[in-house]
Amino acid sequence: xxxxxxxxxxxxxxxxxxxxxxxxxxxxxxxxxxxxxxxxxxxxxxxxxxxxxxxxxxxxxxxxxxxxxxxxxxxxxxxxxxxxxxxxxxxxxxxxxxxxxxxxxxxxxxxxxxxxxxxxxxxxxxxxxxxxxxxxxxxxxxxxxxxxxxxxxxxxxxxxxxxxxxxxxxxxxxxxxxxxxxxxxxxxxxxxxxxxxxxxxxxxxxxxxxxxxxxxxxxxxxxxxxxxxxxxxxxxxxxxxx
Amino acid sequence: xxxxxxxxxxxxxxxxxxxxxxxxxxxxxxxxxxxxxxxxxxxxxxxxxxxxxxxxxxxxxxxxxxxxxxxxxxxxxxxxxxxxxxxxxxxxxxxxxxxxxxxxxxxxxxxxxxxxxxxxxxxxxxxxxxxxxxxxxxxxxxxxxxxxxxxxxxxxxxxxxxxxxxxxxxxxxxxxxxxxxxxxxxxxxxxxxxxxxxxxxxxxxxxxxxxxxxxxxxxxxxxxxxxxxxxxxxxxxxxxxxxxxxxxxxxxxxxxxxxxxxxxxxxxxxxxxxxxxxxxxxxxx
Numbered sequence: 143x144x145x146x147x148x149x150x151x152x153x154x155x156x157x158x159x160x161x162x163x164x165x166x167x168x169x170x171x172x173x174x175x176x177x178x179x180x181x182x183x184x185x186x187x188x189x190x191x192x193x194x195x196x197x198x199x200x201x202x203x204x205x206x207x208x209x210x211x212x213x214x215x216x217x218x219x220x221x222x223x224x225x226x227x228x229x230x231x232x233x234x235x236x237x238x239x240x241x242x243x244x245x246x247x248x249x250x251x252x253x254x255x256x257x258x259x260x261x262x263x264x265x266x267x268x269x270x271x272x273x274x275x276x277x278x279x280x281x282x283x284x285x286x287x288x289x290x291x292x293x294x295x296x297x298x299x300x301x302x303x304x305x306x307x308x309x310x311x312x313x314x315x316x317x318x319x320x321x322x323x324x325x326x327x328x329x330x331x332x333x334x335x336x337x338x339x340x341x342x343x344x345x346x347x348x349x350x351x352x353x354x355x356x357x358x359x360x361x362x363x364x365x366x367x368x369x370x371x372x373x374x375x376x377x378x379x380x381x382x383x384x
Numbered sequence: 385x386x387x388x389x390x391x392x393x394x395x396x397x398x399x400x401x402x403x404x405x406x407x408x409x410x411x412x413x414x415x416x417x418x419x420x421x422x423x424x425x426x427x428x429x430x431x432x433x434x435x436x437x438x439x440x441x442x443x444x445x446x447x448x449x450x451x452x453x454x455x456x457x458x459x460x461x462x463x464x465x466x467x468x469x470x471x472x473x474x475x476x477x478x479x480x481x482x483x484x485x486x487x488x489x490x491x492x493x494x495x496x497x498x499x500x501x502x503x504x505x506x507x508x509x510x511x512x513x514x515x516x517x518x519x520x521x522x523x524x525x526x527x528x529x530x531x532x533x534x535x536x537x538x539x540x541x542x543x544x545x546x547x548x549x550x551x552x553x554x555x556x557x558x559x560x561x562x563x564x565x566x567x568x569x570x571x572x573x574x575x576x577x578x579x580x581x582x583x584x585x586x587x588x589x590x591x592x593x594x595x596x597x598x599x600x601x602x603x604x605x606x607x608x609x610x611x612x613x614x615x616x617x618x619x620x621x622x623x624x625x626x627x628x629x630x631x632x633x634x635x636x637x638x639x640x641x642x643x644x645x646x647x648x649x650x651x652x653x654x655x656x657x658x659x660x661x662x663x664x665x666x667x668x669x
Contacts, residue, residue, distance in 0.1 A: 193564070195560065214563070214568075215560070215563035215564055216563045216566050216567055216568045216569075219563075219564065219565060219566035220566060224564070225564050227561065227564060231558055231560070231561035231564070232558075232561070233553065233554045233557040233558060233561065233562070234557050234558075235553070235557055235619070236550075236553055236554065236557065240550055240553070241554075243550055244550050244551060244554045244562075244565050244567070245565045245566075247547040247550055247551065248551070248565050248566030248567055249566065250547075251547070251566070252566050254566075293565060294564075297565060297566060
């Protein structure tokens with residue numbers, strides 16, 4: 143499969159601290175890849191680097207083969223990359239509808255076309271229609287996550303970056319949110335999923351990239367990788383997955 | 385009857401303060417940019433308007449037509465050249481930058497216009513009055529209140545209903561998250577400051593019609609604008625309008641009690657609101 147988005151020897155730093163050491167990851171149209179790894183492995187840093195939130199060299203990130211590394215975040219959205227950020231990052235003091243309308247407004251302004259509409263989003267997450275006028279601060283964590291995913295989808299992305307979307311949510315809510323991913327992929331949208339829950343990552347993705355201390359230590363088809371291989375790549379030694 | 389008269393005069397005075405406060409409500413209340421040069425911009429625009437009138441024979445309406453676009457351009461330039469470089473979660477850099485700008489503007493105005501007080505000739509409008517509910521009120525203050533109400537309504541509608549308003553509120557809530565939806569926050573902020581300073585273009589014309597202005601007068605305008613925004617509550621445009629009314633009424637009643645007590649009465653009410661309801665009358669906790 144041809145990669146829609148890929149990183150090539152991606153290096154990222156926070157000041158003097160180097161967080162990523164030559165990371166190569168790719169995702170194809172309609173494919174879902176999962177990034178797993180312990181805290182501090184560099185998963186979120188990878189997403190932030192791709193999204194233009196950290197300075198990287200142009201040829202380190204490619205979209206359809208074209209170098210786009212270091213492109214400002216708002217321009218990345220224009221090119222078709224959207225992110226569901228860690229911690230949801232909703233616009234507090236604004237209603238659910240206004241949070242979503244911001245994404246629709248910008249997609250219109252930037253000329254992004256796609257199949258995601260408010261109505262379709264309401265079918266995917268019906269609670270968002272009922273809570274349209276509610277301030278996002280007054281939503282549950284799961285509902286906030288749905289708004290965050292909805293906001294990213296309404297940008298009409300070709301590539302969707304999801305940063306720990308299950309974090310802090312009840313198992314039932316996590317299942318509800320992950321149940322939406324196949325429909326998103328069916329649209330042709332590529333997904334890069336950062337996930338702490340290894341089982342969840344395996345079941346929701348086609349391929350897995352395991353990261354350790356800023357490097358990819360394991361790559362393979364999600365269905366073929368064993369728990370022992372993941373344990374070794376995850377911890378850097380022979381450990382059992384708990 | 386004299387207290388009713390004080391109430392009406394206070395509301396009319398509040399109309400003038402609302403015109404100072406609206407731009408402040410947008411910059412300080414929504415964008416969290418502390419613009420210490422706010423009052424100096426009112427005075428600068430007033431002096432430019434007075435010069436336009438004296439050099440080209442413009443009437444007040446023509447001055448307004450010329451001044452508002454100029455104010456919009458000035459605001460856009462201010463944000464692009466200065467404030468976009470210091471805007472962020474920490475309000476201190478914008479405070480320091482605009483404090484420096486305030487001093488520079490005052491010195492520039494002294495150099496160009498000297499320390500003399502001047503006013504804009506209104507062709508008699510400033511002395512006309514009309515009778516409402518048994519009391520005489522000035523036509524100019526009624527016009528000022530009418531413009532202030534219309535500007536508040538328009539600004540509130542823009543913030544709540546327009547694409548630009550939603551983008552501005554989003555960028556104010558979380559600038560990085562806003563960029564993740566495709567918003568160019570710096571461009572949005574530049575437009576917002578252009579609007580804020582554009583409103584000062586209206587305020588400048590009315591200010592120089594109703595009283596004299598001099599380069600050192602900006603401080604009072606700044607204080608009244610801050611007080612009105614804080615009394616009304618951060619982030620609320622109508623809050624800033626009501627805050628201006630509270631300030632105006634407090635001063636008008638204070639003036640009736642003792643001519644020297646008026647301005648102080650406004651400051652005392654501001655402190656009282658700050659002590660009892662720090663988030664302001666319409667601010668959220």
